[in-house]
Each structure stands twice: as structure tokens, then as C-alpha cells.
Amino acid sequence: MTTHRLIQNFRRSQGLLWAGPDFNADVLERTLLKLGVSLRRVESVSASDLDPDRDIVFLDADQPINPAPLLLPGANLTAAPVIGIVGVEAPSRLKLLAEAGATAILRKPIQAATVYSALFLGVNNHRRLKSAETRLAIGDRKRRGRRFLIKAVVALVQTRGLSDDDAYAELRRESMRRRLDLEEFCESLFQVDSNFPVAWPAGLAILTSHDRGGSAHAQDTDAGGRDGGDDDDIHGSSGRPDQARSA
Amino acid sequence: MARLRVPIGILISSDGPYSVVSKSMLCGALLGIAEAQAEHRDLEIEPIIANPRGDNALYSTMAAEMLANGIRHVVGCYTSSSRKEIIPLFEKADALLWYPSHYEGFESSSNVVYTGAVANQHLLPLVEYLLSYAGPKAFCIGSNYIWAWENNRILREAIGPHGGTVVAERYFPVGCTEFGQAIDAILAARPSFVFNTLIGESSYQFLRDLRAACRMCGIDQAREIPVASCTLSEPELAAIGPDAVDGHITSSVYFSSLDTPENDRFVKAYQAQFPDGPVVSADAEATYLAVRLLARAVTEAGTDEACSVKRAVALRPITAPQGEVRVDAETMHASLTPRIACSTLDGGFTVLREATRPVPADPYLIRNSSRFGAVAIRPVLRVAS
Numbered sequence: 001m002t003t004h005r006l007i008q009n010f011r012r013s014q015g016l017l018w019a020g021p022d023f024n025a026d027v028l029e030r031t032l033l034k035l036g037v038s039l040r041r042v043e044s045v046s047a048s049d050l051d052p053d054r055d056i057v058f059l060d061a062d063q064p065i066n067p068a069p070l071l072l073p074g075a076n077l078t079a080a081p082v083i084g085i086v087g088v089e090a091p092s093r094l095k096l097l098a099e100a101g102a103t104a105i106l107r108k109p110i111q112a113a114t115v116y117s118a119l120f121l122g123v124n125n126h127r128r129l130k131s132a133e134t135r136l137a138i139g140d141r142k143r144r145g146r147r148f149l150i151k152a153v154v155a156l157v158q159t160r161g162l163s164d165d166d167a168y169a170e171l172r173r174e175s176m177r178r179r180l181d182l183e184e185f186c187e188s189l190f191q192v193d194s195n196f197p198v199a200w201p202a203g204l205a206i207l208t209s210h211d212r213g214g215s216a217h218a219q220d221t222d223a224g225g226r227d228g229g230d231d232d233d234i235h236g237s238s239g240r241p242d243q244a245r246s247a
Numbered sequence: 248m249a250r251l252r253v254p255i256g257i258l259i260s261s262d263g264p265y266s267v268v269s270k271s272m273l274c275g276a277l278l279g280i281a282e283a284q285a286e287h288r289d290l291e292i293e294p295i296i297a298n299p300r301g302d303n304a305l306y307s308t309m310a311a312e313m314l315a316n317g318i319r320h321v322v323g324c325y326t327s328s329s330r331k332e333i334i335p336l337f338e339k340a341d342a343l344l345w346y347p348s349h350y351e352g353f354e355s356s357s358n359v360v361y362t363g364a365v366a367n368q369h370l371l372p373l374v375e376y377l378l379s380y381a382g383p384k385a386f387c388i389g390s391n392y393i394w395a396w397e398n399n400r401i402l403r404e405a406i407g408p409h410g411g412t413v414v415a416e417r418y419f420p421v422g423c424t425e426f427g428q429a430i431d432a433i434l435a436a437r438p439s440f441v442f443n444t445l446i447g448e449s450s451y452q453f454l455r456d457l458r459a460a461c462r463m464c465g466i467d468q469a470r471e472i473p474v475a476s477c478t479l480s481e482p483e484l485a486a487i488g489p490d491a492v493d494g495h496i497t498s499s500v501y502f503s504s505l506d507t508p509e510n511d512r513f514v515k516a517y518q519a520q521f522p523d524g525p526v527v528s529a530d531a532e533a534t535y536l537a538v539r540l541l542a543r544a545v546t547e548a549g550t551d552e553a554c555s556v557k558r559a560v561a562l563r564p565i566t567a568p569q570g571e572v573r574v575d576a577e578t579m580h581a582s583l584t585p586r587i588a589c590s591t592l593d594g595g596f597t598v599l600r601e602a603t604r605p606v607p608a609d610p611y612l613i614r615n616s617s618r619f620g621a622v623a624i625r626p627v628l629r630v631a632s
Contacts, residue, residue, distance in 0.1 A: 006620040011613040034355050034578055036613040112357055113334070116611065 004131060006124050011036030018042050019060030031115040047072045047079035055080040056123060059100055062087040067100030077101055077133050081126035083118050145183025152186040155197045253551045254293040256313040258323030263301025264422040265447035268530050269325055271482045272347060274521045275531030276322055279538025287546045303332045314340040319551045322347060322537050327393045334359060343553045345541055347534035349477055351397035352610040360560060361580040362537040364500045366401050367609040369477040372585040373498035374405040376600060381473055382439025383411035388429055388453065389444030391418035398444050404620065414438055416629040424452040430460045443476040451487045458491035469494020480528035484594045495590040500583035501569040502596040503527040513568035536567045571605055580608030
């Protein structure tokens with residue numbers, strides 16, 4: 001597990017205050033200045049312009065603001081930490097902050113003593129969620145690729161007479177040799193130009209994007225494999241390769 | 248011109264677990280009032296003294312009473328927990344608390360003027376000194392509250408990048424005087440130094456017990472396992488007693504042994520006014536400084552209204568016993584001169600190292616720490632009781 005480092009010094013960060021013109025930012029601005037954070041008023045925010053390592057959005061939930069621009073297309077997490085500013089603690093206002101992905105709040109009127117805590121929690125909670133989201137995405141990708149791993153193991157068991165443990169070990173060894181994720185490697189085995197499992201293991205003829213730009217050793221191995229390959233045999237032994245990819 | 252009459256609250260625990268230091272703070276405040284009264288003829292200071300006896304609830308009650316009676320300026324508090332307890336009252340009443348003690352930082356209330364040192368003025372210089380002259384292995388022992396927790400965190404993060412480690416952190420209730428197990432653990436761990444954040448009686452008893460235990464084992468404690476802190480001051484050396492008084496490393500911005508004309512004058516005036524003690528300390532000087540700054544600012548502002556006084560206090564520096572001191576208008580913390588000293592058998596300190604000029608306070612350590620907190624530089628053992 002990756003150790004999560006907490007940010008505790010916010011010097012050179014930039015606060016973006018997304019609030020109405022009547023919001024009194026004096027206390028917030030003065031306090032942020034002491035913490036080395038500048039504050040700039042904005043009328044709107046675009047996720048693509050946000051720098052997660054620099055920007056912190058202060059969102060006034062009492063304004064009729066659409067928080068959608070805080071999210072990059074397809075993302076569930078805001079592009080930068082969002083700290084909600086709450087005046088009216090009504091569900092409709094709090095819902096806005098939940099939708100905006102606020103990871104900390106400041107109550108109105110803002111008290112100087114609460115700003116550092118809100119920054120600390122807001123920024124570090126956002127980093128924790130981002131880290132969790134990244135790990136989730138990797139997990140999802142591996143889960144999807146698991147089908148190809150199972151197909152590859154079955155193919156080796158059926159065509160090479162290996163036990164499933166030995167088949168798995170061989171696939172893993174080969175994926176490590178190619179510096180590829182196991183699932184990604186197995187998916188590549190079922191590409192149209194692959195001759196797996198006929199050429200397995202010595203004459204494996206898979207050209208991955210990694211191999212094309214990879215070492216001379218890997219390219220030599222691939223070239224040998226291509227010479228002896230037979231796509232029809234592969235597909236014949238394992239059914240329709242595209243079936244798994246499209247699953 | 249009519250004299251400006253200003254009531255000033257003095258909220259200092261001259262009884263309770265940290266009364267030794269607090270009594271010297273009270274003396275510093277009273278000396279400051281006497282001198283300010285003599286210097287500012289247009290000012291009439293009316294001190295209202297309250298003794299919360301180290302009880303945080305009493306701090307709150309007494310501060311509320313002072314503010315309700317129209318007092319706009321209170322000098323006092325020693326522990327951070329007592330200060331935190333009463334700050335909301337000052338913010339609500341828009342009054343000013345003049346806080347005259349070193350503390351751990353990470354605070355900057357616009358209703359507090361901080362005349363004591365923060366971590367970049369006491370702890371970080373101490374860390375640098377200890378790594379150079381003691382070694383990389385720290386054993387932390389402290390009173391179980393924010394002062395100890397935060398200082399230990401800063402110490403841990405400061406020594407980590409230089410190869411230092413904290414082998415253990417032990418926390419004890421304020422007032423606790425039973426340290427047998429902790430001392431056994433120290434002798435077993437044989438750290439390069441002990442970082443002591445115990446306060447009051449706890450600290451004195453620990454220093455006595457550690458010295459005695461080391462003697463039993465034939466260990467020259469001051470040389471082989473020195474104890475370092477940011478709190479130990481002259482009146483506390485007297486409380487420790489002659490058997491264990493010497494060889495302790497302290498980081499502070501003031502020692503009574505400083506050889507400057509202003510300090511010479513201050514110490515003589517203090518001793519003349521309080522011949523029976525307690526002796527002068529950094530906290531006494533910080534309290535004296537707070538009162539002098541307050542009196543000058545009120546006089547120059549022509550009012551005791553908090554906003555005007557705050558503006559006035561940051562306008563120009565003051566020559567204090569420790570040297571030039573300037574209050575920063577942004578953070579309301581003072582620029583102070585860091586010093587490292589070693590306690591001596593005669594109950595004083597010998598200054599070993601000092602900064603060449605006052606160092607601005609960095610209460611949030613934004614200029615003195617990395618962006619990220621430390622990872623995996625945790626003590627092998629952390630025990631709180």
C-alpha cells in the first residue's frame with residue numbers, strides 16, 4: 001500500500017474564491033495570507049484550468065452555483081480540492097457542496113482559527129480520495145483484464161498440457177519479462193495478429209506497443225515468434241478472441 | 248490633557264502545577280506596569296489581578312468576568328490549553344489577549360498579541376544544536392497536552408531528514424511525578440538526548456529522578472544523556488534543587504545572564520522590586536515585554552480600543568532586555584533572538600549559541616518546514632498516560 005503523505009504547509013498555494021460579490025472575504029483572505037496562500041475571486045471555474053497541486057477552490061454554497069465545471073469529463077472527483085463555505089445549513093445548500101465534492105467546510109461568518117483546519121482537511125482529504133480513485137481505476141482495469149488471464153491459462157492448459165498453476169506462472173513470468181501488467185499482457189495475447197498459444201513460450205509472436213518501442217532483446221524474440229505463428233490456430237483453440245475483449 | 252485610564256487584566260496562575268514560572272511572569276507584569284506608569288505620565292494603568300490556579304475552567308470564568316467588566320486588554324496564560332480556552336471570549340468581545348509565553352505555534356488569532364517564542368525561534372534552533380553536539384537519537388518525554396504533542400511532531404520531522412530518530416514518546420498528565428518506568432526505558436534506550444516537554448513540578452521531579460538514576464548506574468547524565476527543552480528557566484532551576492540543576496540544555500530567546508545594558512538594568516530593577524524572588528526568567532521578560540508594548544501602544548493610540556492598539560503596537564520596535572523586538576502586523580507575533588544555553592550549578596545559564604539578529608516568527612512554519620509531513624518517521628514506542 002502506498003503511504004499517503006499529508007500536506008501541512010500550504011505556502012504558494014492559490015485559493016480561488018467562487019462566491020457572490022457580497023461575500024466578505026476579509027477574514028479568509030487575511031488568514032490565508034498568514035498561511036502563505038493567496039486568494040483570488042473567480043466568477044466561474046473550469047476543471048481543465050485547475051492545478052490540483054496549487055489551486056484550492058472556496059465555494060460559497062449560499063450562491064446558486066452549478067458545481068459541474070469542477071469535474072473533468074467522466075471524473076467523479078473534482079480537479080482540485082474544494083472547501084465549502086456554509087451559511088445556511090439547509091439540505092439543499094449542503095447537497096450542492098456534496099455534489100461539488102467539498103472535502104471540508106468553513107462556517108459563516110468565517111473564524112480565522114478554523115481556516116488552517118479546513119485547509120488541512122480539505123486538501124488532504126482530496127488527495128486521499130484521489131489516491132483511492134486511482135487505485136480503484138487500476139483495480140477496475142485489472143478486473144476487466146482478468147477474463148483474458150483466465151482465457152490464457154485455459155488455452156495453455158488445453159494446448160500445452162500444463163497445470164493451471166504452471167500456466168499462470170509462465171504467463172506471469174513472461175509478463176514480467178516484458179515489463180507489462182499481467183492482465184494487459186494476457187489481453188495482448190488475443191489480439192488479431194497474435195499466434196498464441198501455438199508459439200508459446202519460446203517463439204511467442206506478440207507485438208505489443210511496449211515491445212515496438214522496447215529493447216532489442218524483446219524485438220528479437222518477437223520477430224522469431226512471428227515467423228512461426230499461425231493466427232487461425234490460436235483463434236481455433238480459444239474461440240473468438242474478440243468475445244473477451246468486448247465483454 | 249486628561250490622563251488615559253486603562254484597566255489591564257493580569258490572568259496568571261500564581262498557584263497550581265506551573266506556579267513557579269507563573270510567579271515570575273506576575274513579577275514581570277508588575278515591573279512592566281510600574282515602569283510604564285513612570286514613563287507614560289498620561290497613562291494610568293489599573294491592574295486587575297486574577298489567579299486561575301492552573302485550572303482551565305477558572306481561566307474561562309475569570310477572563311469572561313474581566314471582559315464583562317469592560318477590560319479590553321488582558322496579559323496572561325502560560326499553557327496553550329488555557330489560552331485556547333479563552334481566545335473565543337476575546338474574539339467575541341473584540342478585546343486583546345497579550346500572551347507572554349513560548350508556545351508551539353499554529354495559531355494566529357487577530358485578538359492575541361504573542362510576545363513569546365514559536366517553534367522556529369526555539370525548537371528548530373535547538374534541533375540544529377542537538378544534531379550537531381548531542382547526536383541523532385531522541386527520547387521524548389512530555390506532559391500530555393498540545394505543547395508536548397506538537398513540539399514532538401516538529402522535532403520528529405526536523406531530525407528525520409538528517410538521519411535522526413525518535414526512539415520513544417512518553418506522555419504524562421500535567422502534575423504527574425512518577426517517572427520510574429520512563430527512566431528505565433531511557434536508560435535501556437540510551438538516546439543521544441532526552442527532549443523534555445514536561446512542565447512544572449513534573450519536569451523538576453523528572454530531572455531529579457533521571458539524574459539520581461544515572462548516578463546509580465555510573466552514568467554522567469549531563470554529558471551522556473543530556474536533557475534538552477524549550478521551557479526550562481531560572482526560577483525552575485531553583486525548584487529542581489542543587490543535585491540535578493546543571494547541564495540541561497535550553498532553547499529560549501532570553502536568559503537572565505545576557506550581557507546587555509538593557510538586560511542589566513532590567514535584572515537590577517526586577518531584583519530591587521522582588522528581592523525575595525522568584526528570579527528572572529524568559530517568561531518574566533516576555534510578560535514584562537508584553538506590558539511595556541501594551542502601555543506604549545495604548546499611549547500612542549490614545550485609546551485602548553483593540554484595533555487602534557494593534558495598529559500602534561506594530562509600528563516600531565522596542566528595545567527589550569533580550570534585544571530589539573518588533574511585532575509583526577500580519578501575525579501579531581514578535582521577532583525574537585534565539586539562544587541556546589546550558590544550566591549551571593549556581594542556578595543560571597551559560598549561553599552557548601545565539602542568533603546574530605532577531606528572527607521573525609513563523610507560527611505556521613510556512614518558511615521553515617517542507618510542504619509534506621513526515622512519513623514513517625514515527626517513534627518505536629508512543630505511550631500516553
